[in-house]
Amino acid sequence: MTLWKRLFPSTSAPQARERLQILLSHERQVLGGGDLLARLREDILAVVAKHVPCEQDNVKVRLERGTPMSILEIEVEVRGDVGLAASRAA
Amino acid sequence: MAKIITVTSGKGGVGKTTTTAAIGAALARTGDKVVVVDFDVGLRNLDLIMGAERRVVYDFVNVIQGDARLPQALIKDKRLDSLFLLPASQTRDKDALTEEGVDRVIDMLSQHFDWVICDSPAGIERGATLAMRHAEIAIVVTNPEVSSVRDSDRIVGILDSKTLKAERGETVDKRLLLTRYDHARAARGDMLKTEDVLDILSLPLLGIVPESPDVLRASNMGVPVSIHDPDSAPARAYRDAALRLKGENIAMEIPRQRGGLFSKLLRRAA
Numbered sequence: 001m002t003l004w005k006r007l008f009p010s011t012s013a014p015q016a017r018e019r020l021q022i023l024l025s026h027e028r029q030v031l032g033g034g035d036l037l038a039r040l041r042e043d044i045l046a047v048v049a050k051h052v053p054c055e056q057d058n059v060k061v062r063l064e065r066g067t068p069m070s071i072l073e074i075e076v077e078v079r080g081d082v083g084l085a086a087s088r089a090a
Numbered sequence: 091m092a093k094i095i096t097v098t099s100g101k102g103g104v105g106k107t108t109t110t111a112a113i114g115a116a117l118a119r120t121g122d123k124v125v126v127v128d129f130d131v132g133l134r135n136l137d138l139i140m141g142a143e144r145r146v147v148y149d150f151v152n153v154i155q156g157d158a159r160l161p162q163a164l165i166k167d168k169r170l171d172s173l174f175l176l177p178a179s180q181t182r183d184k185d186a187l188t189e190e191g192v193d194r195v196i197d198m199l200s201q202h203f204d205w206v207i208c209d210s211p212a213g214i215e216r217g218a219t220l221a222m223r224h225a226e227i228a229i230v231v232t233n234p235e236v237s238s239v240r241d242s243d244r245i246v247g248i249l250d251s252k253t254l255k256a257e258r259g260e261t262v263d264k265r266l267l268l269t270r271y272d273h274a275r276a277a278r279g280d281m282l283k284t285e286d287v288l289d290i291l292s293l294p295l296l297g298i299v300p301e302s303p304d305v306l307r308a309s310n311m312g313v314p315v316s317i318h319d320p321d322s323a324p325a326r327a328y329r330d331a332a333l334r335l336k337g338e339n340i341a342m343e344i345p346r347q348r349g350g351l352f353s354k355l356l357r358r359a360a
Binding site: 011012019020027028068 | 240247276278279280281282283289
């Protein structure tokens with residue numbers, strides 16, 4: 001094993017690269033686009049949560065910048081198949 | 091009017107101050123008028139790296155508060171006639187810098203110099219955001235290491251939202267400067283490669299400064315590394331980066347240490 005490791009040392013840089021790519025794609029969603037996306041996310045969460053149970057992590061706001069247009073993508077995950085009828089009744 | 095550059099990184103200890111001094115000196119050596127400004131109030135160090143620590147009389151905060159005029163606070167470099175330093179205050183705290191004060195000083199400086207280079211403190215607090223406020227170009231100093239890359243990404247987000255350019259709907263010209271790069275370790279797969287960092291951060295590359303004992307040697311002497319030993323690898327890397335800032339098209343390479351074993355021995359003995 002030791003000899004094997006010495007002959008074929010495993011490298012750590014690919015792990016660093018992969019971890020960073022996953023982490024930053026998440027952080028850019030949360031923090032990216034300056035304050036705009038963070039504010040949008042909070043407002044959307046507040047509005048949705050008024051009507052159906054919804055957690056902070058389940059609101060995803062993505063902004064794909066481009067020319068001539070950008071795409072604002074909003075994805076809200078709501079638990080179960082719930083809610084809509086029940087909350088209307090309530 | 092001057093071009094205003096901010097040297098920033100988020101993370102501390104990656105080489106912002108070294109870079110500010112080195113790029114400032116390299117630009118001044120081409121004949122341009124350059125001022126380097128220390129924004130790290132309370133933890134100033136640019137004066138030390140420039141070898142001017144014993145000549146500080148007035149500082150940035152004194153000028154903002156009207157206790158000194160700008161020319162009284164500017165320190166002229168001993169080696170280069172066109173290089174000046176505006177030191178930070180060591181005794182005040184960060185709140186001594188105000189937006190209006192910084193605006194006024196940067197405005198005066200940009201009328202008299204070709205380049206104003208702002209050395210940002212680490213972090214993302216007031217000092218850092220004030221340092222980047224006027225930036226046209228931001229040099230994002232990054233080590234090929236996970237925490238530095240992550241912090242750089244965060245700083246890029248802040249450059250895109252909290253600068254005057256961002257407020258006007260424009261974007262700051264952001265350039266990546268990769269420092270402490272070890273080619274051998276990257277080739278072995280134990281350090282992020284240049285392409286990895288470029289892929290992750292997607293910024294244009296300003297230069298690659300190799301890890302080198304010359305950086306410490308220059309800081310020990312209080313001389314910007316770009317003019318300390320002009321043949322050293324980091325000196326060449328910084329000079330190339332400075333020329334790229336001036337718009338010259340210089341091929342990207344990682345400068346290696348020149349000379350064979352004999353000159354290395356001589357160097358060590360010296």
